[in-house]
Every structure is written in structure tokens, then in C-alpha cells.
Amino acid sequence: MQQQSQVERPGEDIFRKPPHAFMPSAYWFWHSVPDEATCRAQLADFKAQGFGTVLIQARLAMPVSDYLSPAFIAAYQCAIAIAAELDLKAGIYDDYNWISGHAGGRTVAEHDHLRERHLFWSAGSDRESAISGIRPPFVDGMGPDILAWQYEEGRVEWCEWKIEAAILSAKAVPHNLDQIVDVTRQTHIVSSDAAGCRFAFEGVVPDGQALTVFVSARSATSRLINYLLPEAARRFIEVGLDPLIQPLRAFVPDTLGFVFYDQPAAGFYRWDQISGHVGNSLLFSKELPSAVEAETGLSFAKALAALVHGIGADTARVRAQFFSAYSSRLNEAFFGTLRDWCERTGIALTGHEILPHVSSWSLNGGFTSIDPRVAPAVDFFGIDAFRDETAVDANNFIPQLAPKLGDSVARANGRSRCAVETYASALRTPVRAAGQWELTLETLRAHVIRLHCLGMRQHVWHGVYQTDGRDDDPTPFTNPRFDFAPGINFEPWWPYHGLFAEESARLSAFMEPAKPLAPVAIFYPLHTAWAEGPRHSHASHVGAWCEGLLELGCDFMFVSESDLAAGKVSNGRIQAAGLAFDAVVLPSVTVLQSNAVLQNLDRFRRDGGRVWSSGDRPRTCCEATDGSSTVLPTTHSVDAPTLQELAQLVSDLPNRGLKIIMTMPRKPWTWIGAEPDGGWRVVLFNDGDDPGGCDIVLGTAMRCEMWSPADGSIAALADCDKLSVPLEARELRCLRFLPGAAGGKSAASAISSPPSADGISTVLDGVWNFAVEEGAASVSLSVDAGWEEQGFASFSGTGIYFREIAIETDGEWLLEVPEAHTAVSVRIDGRLCGRRGWRPYRFALGRLAKGIHRLEIAVSNTAANRYYRNTPYQGDMQDRSGLTAPPRLVLIDQES
Template sequence: MEQIRTGQDIDRRDLFENPTAAFRPSAYWFWHSIPTEDVCHAQLADFKQKGLGTILIQARLAMSRDDYLSPAYLDAYRVAAGIAGKLGLKLGIYDDYNWISGHAGGRTVVDRDDLRERHLFWSCSGEARGEISGIHPPFTRTMGPDIVAWQYEGSIVEWCQWTVEAALLHPSIGIDSLDQVVDVTARTSIIESDGISCTHAFDGVPPEGQMLTVFVSARSTTSRLINYLLPEAAERFIEVGLDPLVEVLGDLVPDPVGFVFYDQPAAGFYKWSHISGDLGNSLLYAPTLPDVVSRGTGVTFARALLALVRGVGPETLRLRAQFYAAYSALMNEAFSGTLRRWAEGRGIVLTGHEILPHVSSWSLNGGFTSIDPRVALAVDFFGIDAYRHETAVDSNNFVAQLAPKLGDSVARSNGRSRCVVETYASAERTPVRAAGQWELTLETMRAQAIRLHCLGTRQFLWHGVYQTDGRDNDPTPFSNPRFDFGPGINFEPWWSYHDLFAEETARISAFIEPATPRTPVAILYPLQTAFAEGPRHSHATHIGAWCEGLLARRCDFMFVSEADVAKARIEGGRMLVCGLAFDAVILPSVTVLETGDTLRALEAFRDAGGVVWSSGDRLSTVCDTLDRETNEMASTHIDRIPGGSDIDALLARLAPPGPVITGHCADRPWQWVGYDADGWWRIVLFNDGPTPLESEISLGDGFDCEGWCATTGEVAEPVVFSHLAVTLDPQEARCIRLRQTAQQDAGKGRLMTRPSLDAACAVPVVDGWRFAPGADAAFVPISVETGWETQGFVDFSGTGIYRLALEIGDEADWFLELPEVATVVTARLNGRQIDRRGWRPYRFALGRLLPGVHSLELRVANTAANRYYINTPYLGDTADKSGLSAAPKLIQLAN
């Protein structure tokens, strides 16, 4: 937080040229064993040199749990933090072993069995006796036996203290009202139990047409995960997991160690034989839960429980929404509230991220589809964020996705802005997701980082940089560090180019920081609908369709909560809230609202000239209103998932202020538009495609224009234009600042990086190349029209050296263009380095060359995939491309 405030106070141009750690890429530093002081010095210095600003030490599964938080571990932690501080790196405390915050490597529950996770299970039948058995954690088991062994003592899932918490008799087909439900908890008991199952019995016989639903709680005897409903569990976690770290760090807190980062605190997502009903997993139970739920719903705990799994008449959606609201609030306060108070007492910042079921998707529940997120710290993202000092979210793989946009939204709702985005790679060509993507290129990683910045990211957090690259001939995920969600980017052959990525993306983030984003559209986050209807309801896919459709048309948006809408000011037909101004509000298949205040605020906005649209299912329930007739809301409604024509029709009604950006093709560049308090507009344009794109910018009758170069940090003097054409090469990003001017003699301008080259004079350079797989290897003839992996070097990952005696016939200014490179390249001419490139376009200015023979050398680094996937199931059908796979071209500069 202090880094960000400092960034806002210093000169904005200085911040752009020299971004602080708050904007620079950060990374988890995976510890697979306790490092020596020499290892700490070498690796931290390397991370600093490559442009990283912040490091979070994370003990991974390859490290013995006995070593985690041991005296030797704590000593090494202190040494590493001290070295980081001297290097100017910032450090954050990743708060646990491996992940799932709260267990402290299993220490939280040692001698405190009462803190282990306790869950509610249920059975439904027409018989007096019932059984709960076959309880298993499918979400955990999909990750393999090593994960199961880490989470469960002896790799066994066992239970104890089976207790009937509620039992209800009700019609077996269709419950019209709660009056038809009879509480028979006092007449139901556990008659048999062991570590894996229990049998319960009702002391009578269910009448014909009646069904018995029984809810049973049990505590795990073997799980190392905690009960997040218990504040004493969070307190114990702090005592054994966090305080030892802070105490050994001493005066290194809060600088350079300024924050603590939590990661996906969540109990097990259990299923069992014959699970049924609306709720997809078990949910946590604590003795305080019944009273909290009863106060929140206005009915008994038993009846509220029944509403979770069965329809109970017209009150069903309201009861579900209010139950999960009470449950989530209890969990938020017990865990997050306890951590926040501790962090503030220690003078450090609390950040981290919860379970995000939308990870890698635009659909609200398109990522972790096997879980019901209502049972975890999830769903109530606005409420969870209120406990953090800084927002963080999780993202997976290298596509645009919901997480950063939702993260920025909840941050602004809670008086902040933007977010940290943790990004991890999971394998796509093998079912073993932890095998990762050693085939990742720096171009792919950079493109994703820039997209994330356009979507609301301040800091890119990579998962992660490795202490060791693991073992050969061992495909075991997790315990072999090589396949612990690879790649460890510092073991990629292209790692030496990372500083190019770090400098440019940090400057793009710093450029965005001072401005307020232009967001014409607000999407109401349908929290109560998500609680009441569950993750498979259409609100999830409608959110995805709206997000993707708006972004495809380069219309920015933000999510707002019901509380945001209720407190908004309406001025000039616009809704002003969270420091943003909205022209339209969208309700994505919203069926349940918490309060009638939201309806009244939307009606006032519409009456003032604002635009209100809805899609999918219509509103049916307002939780604080019993009169169903008051639940009607006038809006432009689309019964189906919104399509392109629907979104075009919506946008036709909006006229957001500021610059107008148009394109000449369907594939528009990525863009971010925001405005400074002094009247200047800021624009980021990024072409993540394979071909050049052109956009045209206008602002009134004319405007001052500044180009801010993210690769160098230079800021050009303002030039006046009436219109500005911007040509973006593949993978090119531009930062532009505009201000409307009354100057009358403005002309049209053009921005482009590509020099004026005579393509007709391009000369393919095909023959005469020689190649060495590394600096110490012998050179052999090679073709530059296909990669080295097809020419006898299939498992070589590293820097290959291409050499050519280049004969120049005419004195001229020459450029070298490399059409296909896998994946980074440094060009040297006559022993002098010309330039290095980590992504397209691979174009090098050779300068003015005299006739004669010149020595050309291209040093090309590929990815680590062909080396690390050899002799494993993860390689795929073909080796990854490496080196040059199309003939280089020499092109004269046009006169």
C-alpha cells in the first residue's frame, strides 16, 4: 500500500520512467528445500536483475513439512529477506505451506483436533433409517496422491463426532410452504458410526408420501484443513504459522517485508454416496452457525437447512440467499477479520485471494466447475474484499478472463483501485494439469500481462520462479519440482530477456495508475442470485456473454454491488459511484435482490435518462419485500443470452465522453481509456494478433498528443492533431496521452513503428548458415527454413547460435527481419550486439553497411519444453518449435 501511495505522490513522468515495485512484476519464489545463504544471494540478485520488484517465498510440496517453519527455515527466511532488502526488492509473506491458507503446514491442528474441519452432510429417503457414507474430496483427489497425502494424515479421510443437527419430515413431492415441514430433530439419532460412515434413525415411520431429510455434522480426524467458521482456528493459525515468521524478521517488517498474502482458504469440497439437492458439496458447521442463520433468515436453523437442498415453496430463494449471506459473513469475519486485525496490529498489509470459481473464464462459474463455491470463501467477492487492504485475484493460463475485472471492481467499491493478479500455468495437452507449460514463450506471457493491465491489474504476480529445476526421468507432479505448475520461468532459456518484459509492462501499469477508467457500463454483481440459484444458474453464463461482448467492441465496464447502486448519485443521466461514471446498468439474469433500495435506485437512474437493461431470467424475489408486485422493474429485457446485435443496440444508446477510437477491421486492438484530473486522457493500445492493425483517434476538433514509450520510458513533446492514425505491428503496445485543444491549424497525424521499407527489395537469406547448440558446441550446417528440433537437436533447450558470412553488394541502410523465431533472439553484426528481441516483430536495424562480407550472428533461445518433457508423458505428439523456421530477410530502407 505504501508503495502505491508513494507512486501517486511522485512526479508521474518519473514514475513512468522508473516504476516502483508496486507496478513491477512480482513472483512466488518456490522453496523446494531450505536454501543456503549463497543460493539466496545468487537467486535474489538474478531476480532483481531481471526486473522483478517483489518476491514472496513459498514452501512447496517438494520441501518436507518437517522443514517448514523449523528453526533452520526461519533462519534462512531472515537471511533471504535481509538480502532482498539490500537489493531493493520488496518481500511479502506467503502465509502457508504449498497453498490453502490456514493450516500452517498442518501445525494449526496439532493437539487441537477441535479446529479441524467439521462439515454438514445430509440424506433424504422415505425410510426411518438412513446412511451417510462414501465421503470423498473429488476436487483434491484429481490432483493426485501427493496432494491427498499432504492434506490428510496417512492419506486417509476419516470422521468422528457424528451428530444429528436437524431432521425434517416433509412431502416427498413438492413442498408448498414451510407449514408442511415438521422438525423431528429430537426424534432422530445416530445409532451406528465409524471413521467413514454413520447410520441415523428416526423413532417412527415416515407417513405415506412423506420423506425424511437428515443433516448430520462430523469432524474430520485426519484433515489438516481448518474450520474457517471458528475465529479460534484463525487465531491458532496466526500463533503457529504467522507470528514465528514476523518475529524472526524483526526490523525487516514492514520494510522490505510489507504484507502478508493468503491463498485460497477453503475447506474440503466433499461429496458422498447419494448426495442430492440444490447444494453440490458439504458445508462447514460450527456451534455458532444455527443462531447466525436463524437471525439472518427469520426461521429455525433446521428449516433454513432444508431450503438449501429442496424447494420449500415461495420462500425458497429468499431463504437460500439469506442463509448463504449469514454463512459467508460468519466465515469472512472469523477468518479474514481475524487476519486483518492481526495484520494491522503488526503494521503490515493484508492481501491475497479467495477461491475464484471463474478462474480462466468469463463465466462466473466457468473455471472450477466441480465445486459449489457457496460453501467456501467465495461468491461474496465484495464482502471478502472489505477485509483486505489490497485486492488480489487468481488467473489461469493465457487468455483474457474475468478475475482482474472483478478484482478492480471490488477494489473500487471498497475505496481502492486495481489489483494484484497471480497467474499460473496449467497443462493443456495432458490431463496432469500440474505438468504446466514449459512450452510457454515470453511473448505469450507478455501479451497476457498487458491484457491483464488493460483489465484492471496493477501488479502481475507470477507463479513462480523456482529454487531448483527438479529431476530428470521423473514425471511425478508436485513432488518433482519440475512439474509443480511449470514453468519456473528462471529456468526457461529465454529468462535472460525477462527484463525487457518487466520494464515495459511496469511502465504500462504506471501509465494507467493516475487515471480513472472510462467505464460507460456497470454490470450489477448478482450476489443474492448466486447465493439463491447456485453456480449452474444462467446468471453465470450471462455475465460471461456480457463481458465478452462488451470487450469485443472495446467498451469498458465495471461490476457494482447492490450497496454501490443504493448509494450512487444520479447526475445528468449518469450514475456516479465508486469514483466512476456509468451511462448504463446491466442486470445479468438477476432473479433475487437483497433490498428494495436497489430497485428504487435503478428506477431513479432510469427516470433521469440512464439506461437499464436485463437479460435471461427476470427478477422474482426481493429479500426485504414480501409484496411480489413491488418486485417488478422496468428495463429493456432480453430473454436469451445477449448476442452481438443486442450489445450493439445497447452501445448505440451511449455516448461516453472523451476520445473516439475507431478501427478499420473486425479485429480491433486491445485498449484501455482513462482520464486524469487535469483534463488529459490516457490511452493504451495493444495488438495481440499476428497482423498489423490500424486505429484512428479523434477528440473534438483537435487535441494535444503525447507519446509515452513504454520500452524506453521517454515522453515525447506534445503535437497538435485533428485526427491520429495509429498503426500497431503484431505484439506492439502504445501509450498515448491526449487533451482537447482549441487550436485551429491541427492536421492529421500518424504513429507507426515500422520504418519505410522497400518490401519489393526484400532478399531472403537462405543458404550458408551454420549452427551450434550452445557456446561450447561445434558448428554444423543448418537450414533456417525449419526449426533445429527437426534437424537432430530435438531435445536441445537453450541458446542456439546461427552464423552467416553475409555478403552486401550495395551500400545502404539495411534491416534484418526474421519472420518466424522460437522464441527470443539477439542479433550481432561484426562482433557488436545490434539488439535483442523477446517477441514479434523480430526486426533489427543493421545500420548503413558497406559492400563486402559481414559477420552476422543470431543467438536464439527456445523454451525448456523439449528438454524437460523428454521421457515423460507430457511432451505431446511433436517437439516444440525451436530456433528459426523461416528464412531471414534483408530489406533496404526506402528512400
């Protein structure tokens, strides 16, 4: 093997032994206050299975009165001290259950003015009307236990009703700003109670006009805070964070290094009279009107009119500017206050806001029941500026937008990549919290590899459990078993998790020294999102561009308007957020902050760059800096970004020195990174069921290396300008290419395939002995069907298949297990031959002498068949378990 110096292998040290920043992290769900023995045993277990960081999270099964109690804080101190002993890192998950800011209700206790206050409205022809039927849809969908947690005694009640604005305007649309009459002083509350209010206008509503009244009210029972108030964030810190950090100062920052916030957002209320452009109530504070007036140049009443009615040519501008002021106030009040505290405390700030695109590629394809503009859920670039590390949220085990957008906002703020929290929601039942106890390690591994390719540095699992809950109780949340399952440490395949964790950490470390080769920048349409709302086509167009480019193997990043406007143009490329792009996409963009970005895009186009657009075109600049128009300088425009259209565009992009040519029907996942000295790093992952391969074509002959994320080894390959790479099902490969091949001559090379049969193989079919645990009485079982079909319907655990085999030829033997569910270890004559948590299940048995040998195959399934038993979550299906096809012995090297 060729030896190279450390200088020639940047990142070799972190690849061989990845630091905590690359290792998987997890929420540690506390369902009750644990004792020291529980803390010690579970933390040691988490470390043994490859986790590097834990975040303690009190869940709904824990009484809220226990949260931050003296016993809770003492247990917290104990856990962090044990983590330090074990060289684990820890972060403060900053609240009870989730929705940061309430501190388990302590923030608003005896501070009622900090409870969420909302703005509601009603429009109609009558001089009297009401606000009634207020409901929190986002909470209702989670069930009564969530309602009881977020609202005292589970009651949604309101108080302190106040008219904030009232206007008369023509019913015909669009309205004209000059025709809007402010009648706030002539409109009064006439009655109110905990459910709503009635109000009246002193005058008469003229024919053809509508009276629109905006009324604020404070929740009398909500534990959620008013995120517009910096004092609410300060109180949250005082009662929620300081009590945790103060006793743990000795562990800051070496063990306890960061605080993690989770989905800070108020109630997303709807009500009977809601109408207009905004889908949920707005938070309100007395400072909001002046902030809106300063941003829009209009009175608060007229600015509000744009949210309910059209106001002519200024509608889009006013809506965008209104939400710009609103979002800035939210960001500064909550995230800014948290960031100041973190800087004083000496820890980092991270976490994630609500992501309306979770589990989707469309910008608003996840939480479709909410209008994200009313929460910190649109201005991702602005929010990220307050963080020290970027984190995002992912739901279920499919490719999705979150990690790509997270990596993009991190790069815009001078960092790179992100942490991705993954939670599972149920697929078998409408009760989403029942989760997926049917999750396999193979599914989790594939998901995490894809996340890495999309921009993730560290995976955060949601979560590892303190307890597995109670049998025969389907109650969500309060039975920990169905609190966004699975708690993977209670999965039978859990002992194999360390194999995956080591591989994931090394994959992340391998990618670290390189920048992604992403030729396409997608313009993040912030002002369009504010002006047009979540149902506008920009959301789906973003998703279509993302999915199409990925399908074509063309990487991309999102870029903010300010970064594009300031981007340096040269040689047909535009440099923004630390990367250089050959093309810029505007996905149905209608509203811009200013025309500066259009001017720079025109320079880019004239310099040979590509400007692609789809759907609607820009028509409004909120801050036009001169008299120029909003004409988009495109090189190609489409009505909708179809795969055929995108393929034509991508084929025209310049070749930047490395191409991957597919030689298999299903394209593998790929990631290409450029090193500063001209080298390349390539990740290939075949997440399909069939083997395949691809060719890596280099611009010139280069030195080649294969870095194994499974064991940390690095092997030098032959110098070449083209490398053929075979990919087995589920195979992950990491390859590095360096300038300076010996002689610089062109040559083709190939990575050898796994050993194949040498003409001798034996199918081990028929009946095997089977036991549910080591040493237990055995029964006879077929390997053609899972054990769930053969008398073990509800058994979740490790089943052991064993039999004697006759070896008739001395030599090197291999065992192939074609179908197993879901993790496998193999022993021959008591000797461990290997452990696999995902396909291919292939085990080197070593040299076997002619004669009789005892073969043992241990298979661990999922917990679903046991935990879903006697619950409505079982459905009409059971998880396949154990062996479902006969294993095969293969002679790969016969002794002469």
C-alpha cells in the same frame, strides 16, 4: 520536441522509473531449505530480470516437517535480509503449498477441535439411513500426493458424529413451511466409524413424506481448519505467521510489507446420499445455527430444509439469507481475524480466495466441480473489504473475468486495480500440474498486457523455481519440474524477461493516474448466486455480457447492489464505486437484497439512463423496505445477450469525448482512461499476427503525446482532433491527449510507420553454421526448419546461427527475422545490435560499409523439448525451435 512541465505530466516520474508496486512479482518456490549462496544468487537473478517483489512459497517437494523448522526460519531470515540489500520487496506467502490456514498442519496439531467440521445430509422415506462414501473430489483430482499432504497419512477419516437437525416434510414440491415438522430430538446416531454413520428416527415416516437428517462430523485426519472458528484463525497466526514475522521485525514494513493468503477453503466433500440444491458439504460450528436463525427468522432446521427441498415462495429468500449468514461468519472469522493481526503487526493484508470463474468469463465457468457457496468464493465485494490490496487468480494465458472483477471490488472498497497471480496448467495432458514448459515470452507478455487492460496493476507469476527438478521422472508435484510449470527462470528465454518486465511496469504506471472510461456497470448478482446456485443462468449471462462488451470495445465494471442502491443519479448517469456509468446491466438477476436498488434504477431510467437486463427477472427481495414490487425498470430486455443485441445497445451510448475507430480486421486491445483535468490516456495493443491500425477521434483539438513503455521516453506529437495510429503485430502503444491545443484548431495527424525497404533487400536463405553454445563446434543447418527437425530434437537452450554476408552498398541496414522460436539477439561483427523476446524480430544493424561482415543470430527456445523428454507429457509434438524462415537484410538509408 515540445517540453512540458512536471505538473502537466502527472505520473511521469513513476512511468520513467516505476516503483515496486508496478513491477512484476513472483512466488519463489522453495523445494528444499536453501543455503545463503542459493538465496543470494537467485534473488540477484530475479532482480536483474525485472522483478520487484518476491514471496517465498514452500512447495510439496519440501518435506512438511521442514516447513517452519528452525532451519527454514533461518533461511527465510537470510533471504529477506538479502532482498533488503537488493532493494527488493517481499511478502509473506502464508502457508505450505497452498490453502491458507493450516500452517503445514501445525494449526490443528494437538488442537483437534480446530480441524474442519462439515454438515452432511440424507433424505428418504426410511426411518433409518446413513451418511457414507464421503469423498473430496477437489483433492482426488490432484492425485495421491495432494491427498497425503492435506490428510495425515493420506487417510480421510471422520469422528464426533452428531445429529444437528432432522425434519419431516411432504415429498411433493414445493413444500410449505408450516408443514415441515422438526423431529431432531427423535432422531439419533445408532452407529458410526471413521467412514460414516447410521442414524434412526424413533417414529414412523408417514406415506408421502420424507425424512431429512443433517449430521455434522469432524475430520479426524484433515490438516485443513474450520474457517467458521475465529480461534482457528488465531491459532494459525500463532503457529504459522508469528514465527515468521517476529524474527523479521526490523524489515517491516519497508522490505517485508504484506501477508498474502491463498484459497482458504475446506474440503468440498460429496457423499453417496447427497441431494438437493447444494453441491457440497457445508462447514459447521455450534455458532452457525443462531447466526442463520437471526438472518432468516426461521429455526435452523427449517432454514436447512430450503437447501435440500423447495419450501414454497420463501425458498429463494431463505437460501440467500442462509448463505448470507454463513458467508458473513466465514469472512469475519478468518479474514477479519487476519486483518486485525495485520493492523497490529503493521503490514498489509492481501491474497485471493477461490475464484470459481478462474480461466473463464462465466461466474462459475472455472472450478465447475464445486459449489462455491460452501467456501469463501461468492461474496467477493465483502471479502475484499477486509483486504488492504486486492488480488485475484488467473489460469493460463487467455482473457478472463478475474482482473475485471478484482478491479471492480477494489473500487467498491475505495481502492483501484489489483494484483493478478497467473499459474499455468497443462494443455497436452490431463495431469494439470505438468504445466506448460512450452510457454513463450511472447505469450506471457501478451497475457500480461491484456490483464493490465482488464484492471491489473501488478502481475504475480506462479512461480520462479529454486530447482528444475529431476530428469526422466514424470511424478507431479514432488518432482518440482512438474509442479505447475514452468519455472520461468529455467526457460532458455529467461535472460530476455527483463525487457518484458520493464515494459509491463511502465504500462501499469502509465495507466495509474487515470480512471477507466467504462460506460457500463454490470450488477454483481450476489443474492441470486446464493439463492440459485452455480448452475443458474446468471453465471453464463455474466460471461456473455463481458465477452460481448469487450468484443465491441465497450469497457465495463461490476458494481455491488449496495453501491447501486446508493448511487447518485444526475444527467443520465449513475455514480457508483467512484465511477460514472451510462448503462446498468442486470444479468439474469432473480433475487435482490432489497428493493432499494430497483427504486434507484427507476430514478436512473427516468433521468435518461439505460437499464439493460437479460434472462430471468427479479422476483424476490430478501429485505423489502416497503410494499413496492420487484418490477425491474428496464429500458431494454433480452432473453440472451447476443453480440448483435449488444451492438445495438452499445451504439446508442453517449459519446463521452473520445472514440476509437478500428481500421483493421482483428480489433486490438484497448483501454481508455480519463484524467481529472479532462485529459485522456489510451492503451492500444495488437495481439494479432498481422499489422493494422486504428483512428482515435477526439471531441476537440488536443495536445498529443506518445509514451513508450519499452524505454520510458515521452515524445510530443502534433496537436490534432484525430490521430491515425499504425500497429504492427504485437505492438503496444501508450498515448496521452491533453486539453489546450495551440489555437484550438481541428486537424488530423498520424504516427509514422516503421522504415520500409529502399528498394534493396537480400534474403539470407540456404545453409547457415549452427552451434549450441558460444565457441562450440558448428554444423550446417537450414533456416527453413527448426533445429528440432535437424538433429537437435531434445535441445533446449540457445542456438547460434552465423555466417558471413556481403554488403554491396554502404548505408543503414536492417535485419528482419520473420520467424523465430522464441527469443532472439543479433550481433554484427561481434557488436550487439538488439535483443527481442517477441515479434516483430527487427534489428537495426547500423551503418555498414561495403564488404564482408559476420552476422550472428542467437535464438533461445523453450524448455519443453528437454523437460518433457521421456515423460508422457511430450505427446506427439515437439516445440518449434530456432529459425524457421530465412532472415532478410533491408537497406533503409543509402549513403549518397
